[in-house]
Amino acid sequence: MVKNKGKILVIEDDEQMVNFVKKVLEAHSYQVDSAPSAEEGLKKVKELSPDLIVLDVMLETRGEGFITAQKLKSTDPESEYREYSHIPILMLTAINAEMKFRYSPETDGEYLPAEDFVEKPVEPSELVQKVENLLASKAPS
Amino acid sequence: MRPNRKEIEVPASLPLEEELIRQIEWFIRQRWAAGAGSIALFWVMRFVLNLPLPLLPLYAISGSVLAYNFLFHQYAQKLEAATPHRLGSFSRFANVQIVVDWGALTLVVHYSGGIESPLIFFFIFHVIISTILLSQRAAYLQTTLAAFLITLLALIEYYRIIPHFHVLSILSERLYRDPGYLLTFLLFFTGTLYMSTYLTGSVSKRLREREKDLVMLKKNLEQAYHKLEESDVAKSEFVMMVTHELRSPLSTIESTLKLFLQGYAGDLVDEQTKLVRGIEQRTRFLLNLVNDLLHLARVKAEKFKKEKAKINLKEIVERVSRSIQTGLKTKHLNLQIDLPSSPVMLWGNEDEMELLFSNLIGNSVRYTPPGGSISVKMAKENLQVKTEVSDTGIGIATEDSSKIFEEFYRAKNAKKMVKAGTGLGLSIAKKIVETCGGKIRVKSTPGCGTTFTFYLPMDEQ
Incomplete structure (x- = not known):
């Protein structure tokens, strides 16, 4: 199988969920890497410089995913992730997990450090669709 | 307020x-x-x-x-x-x-x-x-x-x-x-005075003791009440924690089952597909149950510590009606919304209000046969807002109408029409209305339709 549609990093502590994302995205010709924690995820971002990051909201602690995304998207010129801040982030959340985090790119984009959300349980077609959209909107730049 | x-x-x-x-x-x-x-x-x-x-x-x-x-x-x-x-x-x-x-x-x-x-x-x-x-x-x-x-x-x-x-x-x-009379009189009179003192004293002492008991009893009751309140919050928090923990693996199972059904793990033979579909349905039911339990626990726990704001109920109704469009289309249902022209402001929790409307309207969608209609009518009445959610659905039998707000209760005809249901939706709705200081009631004709009417206090200034 040709894996040329893009490099995707999955930061998720649930191994079974990683398998799921891998299975779906690899079937659609993406190259998928994974990291089981926020710390390793950040390391891998530097290592691999992926085209897109799939990030779980709940890692070791609730909301850790948000902190990680905030680090990656920091506008601070001193930030060590400055050169990675353009990488789109797709967040995974449990259904209505935190109702407050119900996401809409138009209204929440300013303060939520992610380009889009997918709710768990994940519908495979929705995941593929969102990944494709994010990579397409990024492509022209 | x-x-x-x-x-x-x-x-x-x-x-x-x-x-x-x-x-x-x-x-x-x-x-x-x-x-x-x-x-x-x-x-x-x-x-x-x-x-x-x-x-x-x-x-x-x-x-x-x-x-x-x-x-x-x-x-x-x-x-x-x-x-x-x-x-x-x-x-x-x-x-x-x-x-x-x-x-x-x-x-x-x-x-x-x-x-x-x-x-x-x-x-x-x-x-x-x-x-x-x-x-x-x-x-x-x-x-x-x-x-x-x-x-x-x-x-x-x-x-x-x-x-x-x-x-x-x-x-x-x-x-x-007369010294004899004087002596007798003074003896009897003085005796009467002391007797009165003694009798009155013992009666009022008993009364005072009883009052003291009452004060103690009241204090004990107060303490017991506060303890109950605390344990109720603790229980709700525990349920919230447990359901949170349950949801994550359930979501993963559900996602993975979808992989099978959609062929990501290779093609399944018919027999396998049937079995996996069965598992997937049960898992989805569990997920719904966990979600409803979480909502219920949240409403209960947040009775004591709620994030509240001034919200416009009209916006909530519009948002909920947008979210059920797919359901309406697949069942060819007609949704009629009748809202007041001015904003309906209310002091409450936005998520809860949305949950309330989506539970009630969602029920109508679920229990109304294809081709039927649903209506949401909202009107201001004095300092309250009255909302009616009606449908032309299967209705609720008289003997069920007193029980439908109980946790986990499902009416027979509802079970027959929709197999998987948690029986928590209406109890959540009732809890939400009541924690806002409102009232909800139901009127139904089996086979013809149901109307839920609820009142919520407004916050108009």
């Missing part, structure tokens, strides 16, 4: 002190009546009963009683205004009042016939009052003072140190000079 749960009142001061303060006020009120009543009484005795009463000194005593009562009244107000209240100053004040009363009463008795005076029985009333007001020891001392004053009066009249007023002509004019 929303009505708060009634707090249990805790008395600011000790019950005994409170009681004495109240009773001193009562005592002063009684003296106003006694002073004024004595004026009328003397007049009746003199002019109706034709008793030869010396009215001038008696009216002078009545006047003095009213005058010193005025001073007592002033002083009582001063004592009450002073904070903190001191029990000592109140009981001293009560003692002083009673002593002054004894003086006035002894004079009244003197001018109305000494030991022959029919007014001598007022001593007994006053002993009862003083025993109610004072501690047991002080009450006996006061009674002794009263007995002493009466004895003193009888003796100085007997020895003719002061004149004797003969009032009751049917009695012998020499009665007060």
Whole structure:
């Protein structure tokens, strides 16, 4: 199988969920890497410089995913992730997990450090669709 | 603002002190009546009963009683205004009042016939009052003072140190000079005074003890109530934690099962697909159950710590109606929304309000056969907003309508129509309405449709 549609990093502590994302995205010709924690995820971002990051909201602690995304998207010129801040982030959340985090790119984009959300349980077609959209909107730049 | 749960009142001061303060006020009120009543009484005795009463000194005593009562009244107000209240100053004040009363009463008795005076029985009333007001020891001392004053009066009249007023002509004019009668009278009278003190004292002691018990009981109840509240919150928090933990693996299972069904793990044979689909359905049911439990626990827990804001119910209804469009289309249902023209502002939790509307409208979508219609009507009524969610669905049998708001209850016809349901949706809706200080009720004709009507307090300024 040709894996040329893009490099995707999955930061998720649930191994079974990683398998799921891998299975779906690899079937659609993406190259998928994974990291089981926020710390390793950040390391891998530097290592691999992926085209897109799939990030779980709940890692070791609730909301850790948000902190990680905030680090990656920091506008601070001193930030060590400055050169990675353009990488789109797709967040995974449990259904209505935190109702407050119900996401809409138009209204929440300013303060939520992610380009889009997918709710768990994940519908495979929705995941593929969102990944494709994010990579397409990024492509022209 | 929303009505708060009634707090249990805790008395600011000790019950005994409170009681004495109240009773001193009562005592002063009684003296106003006694002073004024004595004026009328003397007049009746003199002019109706034709008793030869010396009215001038008696009216002078009545006047003095009213005058010193005025001073007592002033002083009582001063004592009450002073904070903190001191029990000592109140009981001293009560003692002083009673002593002054004894003086006035002894004079009244003197001018109305000494030991022959029919007014001598007022001593007994006053002993009862003083025993109610004072501690047991002080009450006996006061009674002794009263007995002493009466004895003193009888003796100085007997020895003719002061004149004797003969009032009751049917009695012998020499009665007060009869040592045998005098001794018997004083013995019986003093005995009666002490008996009254004893009886009143034991009754009021029992009453006070009962009051103390009541105060203790109230305190215990309060404590138990707070403990219950705390454990209810703790329980809800526990349920929230557990459901959070359950949801994550369930989501993963559900996602993975979808992989199978959509062929990501290779093609399945028919038999396998059927089995996996069955598992997937059960898993989805579990997920819904966990979500509903989480909502319920959240509503319960947040009764005590809720993030609230001013919200526009119209926006919520519009948002919910957008979210159910797919369901409406697949079942060919017609949704009619009738909202007031101005915003409907309410003080509450946005997520909960959305949950309330999506549960009720969602139910209508679920239990209305294809081609039917659903309507949401909202109208302002005084300071409340009345919302009606009606449908042309399967309806609710009369015997079910009282139970549908119970947790996990599902009506028979509902189970028949939609197999997987948690039976929590309506109890969540009811909890939300009630925590907002509102009311919800249901009207239904089986086979024709159902209308849920609920009222929520508005926050319009």
